[in-house]
Amino acid sequence: MQFAFFQTLIAQHTIQQILSRIDIVEIVGSFVKLKKRGTNYLGLCPFHNEKSPSFTVSPSKEIYKCFGCGASGNTISFLMEHEKYSYVEALRWLAQKYNVEIEEKEVSAEVKQQQLLADSLYIINNFAREYFTKTLLETEEGQNIGLSYFEERGFTKETIQKFQLGYCSNERDAFARTALEKGYNLDYLQKTGLVTIRNEQPADNYRGRVIFPIHNQSGKVLGFGARILVKNDRAPKYINSPENEIYVKSKVLYGTYFARHAIDRLNECLLVEGYTDVISLHQAGIENVVASSGTSLTVDQLRLVKKYTNNLTILYDGDSAGVKAALRGLDMAVEEGLNVKLVLIPDKEDPDSYVQKIGAPAFRQFVETNKQDFVLFKLQTSMQDIGNDSNRKSQLVNEIAETISKIDKVEDFTRQQDYIRQCSQLLKIDEQGMITLVNKFIRERLHKREQQLAKNAPPEDDQLSDEAIAAMEAAEGNFDVIFPTDEKQERELVKILLRFGDMPFSExxxxxxxxxxxHLPYDFESLADSEIVKKILREYKSRYDEGSTPDKKWFLYHEDADISKQTALILEDKEADLSINWKERFEIDTVCGDNAYLRDTISTTNYLILRKIKKLILENQQEMEKAETFDMQMKCVEVHQHLKQLEMELTQGIGTVIFR
Incomplete structure (x- = not known):
């Protein structure tokens, strides 16, 4: 996991130094025009379209919140969301801005070598990108051949510069010779695919081709696509960079760096096949588009889409090959929880040619009016192929039921039921029968998961999600509903530790x-029901045991996005509401507030302990009712008396303080 890898490299005091210099107004203000309103700052939200500002930045709390779309977080999460940086990249960006030198811990020689290799490949790719762009725009051959090709495709110079397109001259080793003269390592040049060895001499791998740089989400060049311009039956039309330490084709979508903001804003990702499809649509103002670069969709690519939106619309050629290519990614997309639509471009056209033929407004309208639901499209297309063949129809029913069973998120339950209804009608079969069949596939996947868990094996990608299991358990009544979660008080304990953990309790x-x-004889992590509270308490206690008391910034800017977000919400919450629960459940009043943190600490810890004691009392009473012998009954009575004594000590003030 990248976060864990980062933690093993960056010294903790360096992270703290970065966090101590963060000015949220300065950072967010670099991307959003902010105006001061009282103690806060106000602006238009960058995460959704709005005309009236509802995006608020609080310098005192170091958080932002949009009251329109609900987006919230801190400086690092803002950079991660807005710029699509990883946690590592956001910290490095801040370190560079505030001139903080990143000190790295000692790591193994192997890890250090891997990092140096990755850095070297990025540096070489960036040099190559600049070289190819210069060759395209500033040499006679580049202008006559490469630039002419792009202009014939209808690309403007602004578009060419935006996508950093280039050209590799037809000379045998022009790039290789220049790169080696600059001191770049020959082995690394080969690893990137830029240089190959022919007749025992370095040669350019992409000579005579136009170049399409492939960027990662933060704009670094991972590799290249190179298209041949002269007809050659022995040479492939496109050559792509070979996979290496920084470029894995199945995890990359071309154009993601240029499309990320538009996908966020429009809450939809358009997926096409080729580089030129992406570029033409961008030039037409349709910027929420990426390409699979001619490969079948992979799970990693779909998860990359899901980082930005749940809505995926696939634009494919309308020929039979295009249809088959579209159907290959169906089940994986459904499993990932994506709402998938399909638009088939008319025969003998592709998105590139079609948008140039009919224009951007008409193309947008075409996409909007021709979207087809992916599951229903698969069913209707397959029904046309099978005709009246009953055996093939039976097979199709099973395939569709299995596809629907993979829609296993709790929040997608209604969508799943809607598919069952519509598919039953189209197939002309009993709806209850389809429900039974779908449930059969769900049970099979659940059983498969249980078997793998029993063997301590990691679950496969096609297995039932945790949300689906939770839904099934809820439906079967397997949750403890006798004691509802008092999450307010659990979060209050976290807030006390984050705000006052290092404050004196006893002079x-x-x-x-x-x-x-x-030092209380209770483990509050085990007393808590909230998983996020457990995670925060676990890490807080771990760092406390190591001799340090982590401050709120450590958690507010945590690499775990869930911890970071929940910490912001916990610190933002002004209402403890302890007195209400204590009054109603234990007949005790308390006083809360910044100036009463000692009383708050005692009240909160006592509340959580009392809740545990009351739960044990009820469980003991249930055991007493089941007791089959006099000795078992007497043992339960003794336990009951002990628990009641503990309860009385807490509620009557022994070892604690009660405020009236």
Missing amino acids: EEKNSVADYVF
Whole structure:
């Protein structure tokens, strides 16, 4: 995982130094025009279209929140969301901005070598990109051949510069010779695919071809696509960079770097096949488009789309090959929870030629009016092929039922039921029968998952999601509903530790609030029901045991996006509401607030302990009712008396403080 890898490289004090210099108004203000309103700043939200500003930045809390679309977070999460950086990239961006030198921990020679190799490949690719662009725009051959080709395709100079297109001259080793003269390593040049060895001499692999750089999500060049311009039956039309330490074709979608903001804004990703399809649509103002570069869709590519949106519209040629290519990615897309639509471009056209033929407004309208639901499209297309063949129809029913069973997210339950209804009608079969068949596939996948878990094996990608299992357990009544989660009080304990953990609790014993909490004879992580509270308490306790008391910034800017987001929400919450619960459940009043953190600490910890005691009392009473002998009954009575004594000590003030 990239976060864990980063933590093993970057020294903790370097991270703290970066965090200490962050100015959220300065960073967010680099991307959003902000105006001061009272103690906060206001602007138009960059994550959705709005005319009236509802995007608020709080410098005191170091968070942003949009009251229109609900987006919220801190400086790092803003960079991750807006620029689509990883946590690592966001920190490095901030370090560069604030001139913080990143000190890295000692790592193994192998890890260091891998990092140096990756950095070297990026540097070589960037040099090659600049070289090919210069060759295209500033040499006679580049202008006459490469630039003429792009202009014939209808690309403007602005578009060519935006996508950093280039040309490799037809000379045998012009690039290789220049790169070696600059001191670039021959082995690394071969690893990128830019240079090959012919007749024991370095030669340009892409000579006589136009060049399409392939960027990652932050704009770095991962590799290249190179198209031949002269007809040659022995040479492939396109050559792509070979896979290496930084370029894995199945994990990349061409154009993601240029499309990411538009996909976010429009909440839809258009998927096409080729480089020129992407470029033409961008030039026409349709920017939420990426390409699979002629490969079948992979799970990693679909997950990349899902980082930006749940809505995927696939634009494919209307010929039979295009239809088959579209259907290959169907089940994977459904499993990933994507809402998939398909638009077939008219025969003998592709998105590139069609948008240039009919223009951008008409193309947008065509896409909007010709979207077909992927599942229903697959069913209707298959029905046309099978005709009246009953055996093939039976096989199709099973295929469709299995596809529908993979829509296993809790929030997609209604969509799944709608598919069952529509597909049953189209197939002219009993709806209840289809439900039974879908449930059969769900049970089979659940059983397969259980078998693998029993063998301590990681689940396969096509297995039932945790959300689906949770839904099934909920439906079967397997949750403990006797004791509802008092998450408010659990989150209050987190807030106390984050805000006051290093504050003095007792001057006499020179201990802190964190000392008090973690020296009580109770494990609050195990007492908590909320998973996010458990995660925060676990990490807080771990760092406390190592001798440090982490401050709120450590969690507010945590690499785990869930911890970071929930920390912001916890710190933002002003209402503890402890007194309400204590009054109603334990007949105790409390006082809360910044100036009463000692009382808050005692109240919160006592509340959570009392909740645990009351749960044990009820469980003991249930055991007493089941007791079959006098000795078992007496043992339960003794336990009951002990628990009631603990309860009384807490509620009557022994070892604690009660405020009236």
